[in-house]
Amino acid sequence: MWNDNQLLELLNIHHPIIQAGMAGGVTTPALVAAVSNAGGLGTLGAGYMKPETMKESIQGIKDLTKSPFGVNVFVPENPYATEKEIGEANRLLEPFRNELGIKEETKPQVDECLFENQINILIEERVPVCSFTFGIPPKGIIQDLKNEGIVLIGTATTVEEAILNEQYGMDTVVAQGSEAGGHRGTFSNSYNQSMIGTMSLVPQVADQLNIPLIAAGGIMDGRGVRASIVLGADGAQLGTAFVTCKESGAKPQHKEAILHTKETEAVITRSFSGKPARGITNTFVKEMEGHERKLLDYPLQNSLTKGIRKEAAKQNRPEFMSLWSGQSPRLSRSVSAAEIVQSIVAQTKRIKS
Amino acid sequence: MWNDNQLLELLNIHHPIIQAGMAGGVTTPALVAAVSNAGGLGTLGAGYMKPETMKESIQGIKDLTKSPFGVNVFVPENPYATEKEIGEANRLLEPFRNELGIKEETKPQVDECLFENQINILIEERVPVCSFTFGIPPKGIIQDLKNEGIVLIGTATTVEEAILNEQYGMDTVVAQGSEAGGHRGTFSNSYNQSMIGTMSLVPQVADQLNIPLIAAGGIMDGRGVRASIVLGADGAQLGTAFVTCKESGAKPQHKEAILHTKETEAVITRSFSGKPARGITNTFVKEMEGHERKLLDYPLQNSLTKGIRKEAAKQNRPEFMSLWSGQSPRLSRSVSAAEIVQSIVAQTKRIKS
Incomplete structure (x- = not known):
């Protein structure tokens, strides 16, 4: 059903279903591993996590799955x-x-060193996938992660932000529609003008990108995942759908x-x-x-x-x-x-x- | 491709594509007729139209097509x-x-009599389809139109509004997502809390309705129309896509x-x-x-x-x-x-x- 899907190849997963890396303790190692074991991509939401906690969580995930998983971090602002x-x-x-x-x-x-320390853990632990929210990290960090073979996922809320993610070397990008729960990933356009619905955002981004595209925002079931692919995405990221699940x-x-x-x-x-x-x-x-x-x-x-x-x-x-x-x-x-x-x-x- | 589509049967059209009844002179008889002749449903945007202009426009449409078409009117507020x-x-x-x-x-x-006078014209001219924005008309009017065999389309921006439309006897309802251009059709919930993206609105409404559902908001091409149907709608309404067309x-x-x-x-x-x-x-x-x-x-x-x-x-x-x-x-x-x-x-x- 997901024939010729570049995203599956890139992330080395079976189904184009990504569990969003929600911060605040939602993404237990059990949740992340369960999603990855089911053939999707589980993601640890490490946005606010201390490096040592992050390391423990990553090791916990590795104990529970041999499949690829991701870690989400927040690009810092000061x-x-x-x-x-x-x-x-x-x-x-x-x-x-x-x-x-x-x-x-x-x-x-x-903690102004949090992000750098988190990046060091990602490299030490050689996590398969790293996703970013709130911006694009400095080029040096992108290069360091790529050198380790870590696949990079960016986040965009507008067409312009998606293009920037591709230009800066992200391997794939999440287009986050206005329906999405939790934080807006907006980093380049104004917040008010970046509330683009998923139905509008996905095809307009798809027309501009050469890298695989992940749709997000309001997607909870097979209808949403398949609609995302119809609209031009290669997969879908779901957050709220996993908040209420048993392992959350x-x-x-x-x-x-x-x-x-x-x-x-x-x-x-x-x-x-x-x-x-x-x-x-x-x-x-x-x-x-x-x-x-x-x-x-x-x-x-x-x-x-x-x-x-x-x-x-x-x-x-x-x-x-x-x-x-x-x-x-x-x-x-x-x-x-x-x-x-x-x-x-x-x-x-x-x-x- | 549109097998078992109740909406096509209800509206007696070939493709589940509805041109929105945009007010302000966009929907010329030429536009409405062109959409209907192509197998979709053209709609005259009569929201602000004087009854005599509306009558002329309807007759103009009838001169240009033998296919069904709609007229959109605004439920009044005082x-x-x-x-x-x-x-x-x-x-x-x-x-x-x-x-x-x-x-x-x-x-x-x-003009406080505008709506009633418009309804009279719709009945006189026996238009095939009538769609409403900004609310649900009084029960007497709904009954009068139904008695003439006019198919009624309501507009909803939330699940609750969609359910109300069905309860009051609409034959089908447009679920207008936050992406939509022009006026919000909101009439029951607060405006701020009714900005629901199409990706979220359509499946949640579809789960509650027994009448056919039309998706709207951000839909411009085949990707959007097919995604709407995947999400659980029976067809899609497009506005902006037709604003820029030759006949607009x-x-x-x-x-x-x-x-x-x-x-x-x-x-x-x-x-x-x-x-x-x-x-x-x-x-x-x-x-x-x-x-x-x-x-x-x-x-x-x-x-x-x-x-x-x-x-x-x-x-x-x-x-x-x-x-x-x-x-x-x-x-x-x-x-x-x-x-x-x-x-x-x-x-x-x-x-x-």
Whole structure:
């Protein structure tokens, strides 16, 4: 069914189904390995991971699968905030900290060497595939990874960003439509003007690229995967579909929220991290609306809200958690990762078109 | 290729390709008839049309085709604005009127009997198909049209709106994804939370409906039409693809703008009509940004900006015109309507998936 598919050859996988490298503990080694063992590409979401944790996770994955897998990392940014701006952003968060009984105000903490240290681990561990979000890494790093035979996946939210990814040497690129859950990968165009729906983004990107293309955004089942290929992609990346699966490390409240929500509830918010991301609206998102200007830039805001998100999960208060979800939550299911992959493959074969 | 397609049977057409009933003079009788003669469903965009103009256009279409065609009308709203609000909205428009040499301030003019009079014409002329935007008409009107054997198409931007359309007796419904050009058809959910991408909207609606489903939003070619069907729709509605075609009555500046723009330039604005609509950003859209609260509700704002839009077209000033476009302008072509339909049919046959 996937004849002449360059992506399968490039990634050395059986089915053009990629599990997105979601950060925040969703992508357990068990999840990543289950997807890879089922013939797709599992991906460790290492965006915020400390190098030592990342190393452990990679070794955990290797213990569970002999198939290729990927690791996703975030291309870093180094924003600046004045003491006054930090104070204002903290004051906005005060009511939530009080509600949860969190005492201290937080100074944003950013490890400026994180990315380089992560890259070193990827090379040491010779991971098969590395994907990037929030930009394209420096040419030196691209070359180092390529020299090790690591396949590189870029992320684009516009045609221009996709072309840049190809020009800089990415082996394949994910075109992330506006339906996608979690963070927007936008790095070149303005956020507002980069909310391109998957139906529009994929064929327009496909017309411009020479490297294989992976569609993302709103894809949850065989219909979405096959539609992606019809639109000109070589495969599809699914995030939300795997958040609710058995092996996912997502908080139970997060899984439940996705399984019981509607497409209209998955909104874009900058309130958790400073970068636009799609998640299920709740008290935190609503209360922060209208205060956009006082939020710190990513990743400073992310650092400020970390304690709130963690404590909210502990106290079972989903109204203060980041509940990332794409726009197709009605298609979510609580099954094993292997079953998701298998049912997609079976469904794509059945579809009449 | 379109075996067992209920939509083809319902509309009595050969190909599941519907030309959207765009208002503002785009849908000339020549365009509507060309699409219907090619085996799709042409649609007259009669949203703002006076009954007598509408009647003439319908008769013009009948002279050019024996095949079924549709007429699109807007379900009316009756908003109110105080003198003060009208004054403020007019002051916002002053710089544009000055620039174009338009003298008088405008009182918003709304014909409250327009919709009923339009319905009467549809019945008199026994049009084959009628489609609605901005809501569901009263039950009495639905019954009157059905009694005449007129097939009814509703518009939905969320799953909930699609279900309402079925419950109220529509024969089929267009699921309008966020990629779509022109006005959002939203009538039940909030505008912000109804920007659901086509890739997400179509399968989630398909799972809930018993009537045939038409996908819309970002669809421009055979890839989009076939992807729509893979996602669970029975056909696709295309707007922007037909704006640039030879028979379209769109202003030359509008056609040129679509043919030469990028997906990132097609933004949502309320500035022209009071309702959110997607068009190519220009001076007017940018200058009106940040003044959202001072805009009148639809259709009052539409009435206020009419003179500006008209005069701008006359003076060849596209920077003040409404340049409606979906998010796939890179796929637009300047060919005949028949060629668009034929190339879609040919392409859907060629696609490997």
